[in-house]
Amino acid sequence: DIAPGARVVVSTDTSAEDVHFRAGWFDPAEVGWRAATSALSDLAAMAARPLGLVLAASVPPRWRDALPEIGDGIGDAAAAVSCPIVGGDLTGGRDLVLTVTVVGEAEHPVSRGGAHVGDALYVTGRLGGPRRALEALLRGALPDAADRARFARPRARLAEARWLAAHGARALVDLSDGLVADAGHIAAASGCDLAIDPHAVPRVGGATVDEALRGGEEYELICAAPPTLEARAFTATFGLELTRIGAVVAASPGGPRVVIADGGGRVDLPGGYDHFTR
């Protein structure tokens, strides 16, 4: 049952072998975990509470034995955010295609478009791990274990997003395409520039600034909120860093954009993360 006045939100996300990942990179449970987390993270971006998840799977013969493990991974990711699995549809095919659709309710939905000039910009967690793991895998190397864990078992920040919405966040996005690209969604929707101090962006050990700014599939959150946001209370609640990385400022003459304010200079930095095959 839905709380009166709440909105129902829905999002769908497909994970396909050789488009979104390669078979050797993950075990089947991780493939399932990531597919579910990618969809659930869309609900986090709306500060929604998950109501249910449905899976549609196209499964070629070579993946059939792995299906129970894939299902376990999806189930674990859903259970981690208290989301019931409410349905599914299984079919054959030549490619492994997992389509996860999630339904949620948003009592106080937060869009990308609510940032105000004067707001501060925050990010959860530490960035760069998934990008470092991907780079290692693409050059045939073994990723660092911590980087690999961030890549293979990312967390959808659902409770964290609802906390942020309840504590003043005015614009929110999940970090799936890369910090600069996803911050750009807030800038465009809000009609403001986002000025990011690259050295303030928290990084995992060993990550460069560029890896932290451009790496995708983090599933951390970026939010714009008044600078009074109680970051320490957030960290005390979730055991997760919430770091101020910049500010919302008036839009540039050429239109809203993300500006990397590096040591006093301003560097426009477009672009973000591309899937490895594109």
Place this chain on the structure above:
Amino acid sequence: DIAPGARVVVSTDTSAEDVHFRAGWFDPAEVGWRAATSALSDLAAMAARPLGLVLAASVPPRWRDALPEIGDGIGDAAAAVSCPIVGGDLTGGRDLVLTVTVVGEAEHPVSRGGAHVGDALYVTGRLGGPRRALEALLRGALPDAADRARFARPRARLAEARWLAAHGARALVDLSDGLVADAGHIAAASGCDLAIDPHAVPRVGGATVDEALRGGEEYELICAAPPTLEARAFTATFGLELTRIGAVVAASPGGPRVVIADGGGRVDLPGGYDHFTR
């Protein structure tokens, strides 16, 4: 926004080339229409009102030019039942895979399990058209135009299902696997036998009793309701037949089943419709 006390329901359904259809059978708009209708019909089976549809499409290069037409077909099927399209995810792949997920609200949800001994059994529309079209296509013949229209552009009976729920239907299912198979779902869930008079089952012109009893992908509705159900009022409202085809009776000693009561005799008839490749 959701009515207080209503339940949110969700269903997902995949249509894949060479699993659920062959490319030459349908134009791209029909492929889209059928994919959407198959999912929307799941909402009809719950007597739900559609809130939104999301599409996840894996599209190989050979289908890329057809994508706008596929989208039109999905849009037309959704518009026919006043369902907004609220999201999507497009990816590459070797197979055309369309996963349509629909969300609805059910103010008075009807399950498969509510049939009572003494209820009558009803079916909407006339059966056999899709089966006849499929048989013609499989033998390389041109289907009858009316049969083909029923196969290529089936209707999801959403308003009809809500009418039935509001007028006393106690168990409901959409007819996707074949009358006998789908009636079997009501029998199993309700713990009753369903006795069907095969000659009472309404058929399209030229269809045999067997084609009407076993043909799938009709997307008509089967419901169990007290025999006082006002079938004429239904027909007056929707311009669609609602035909009494049998009764709910006490379960057989071996467990609930569908019994084809043919001229006084009883013939157990298991099974239903299989996808053509299985």
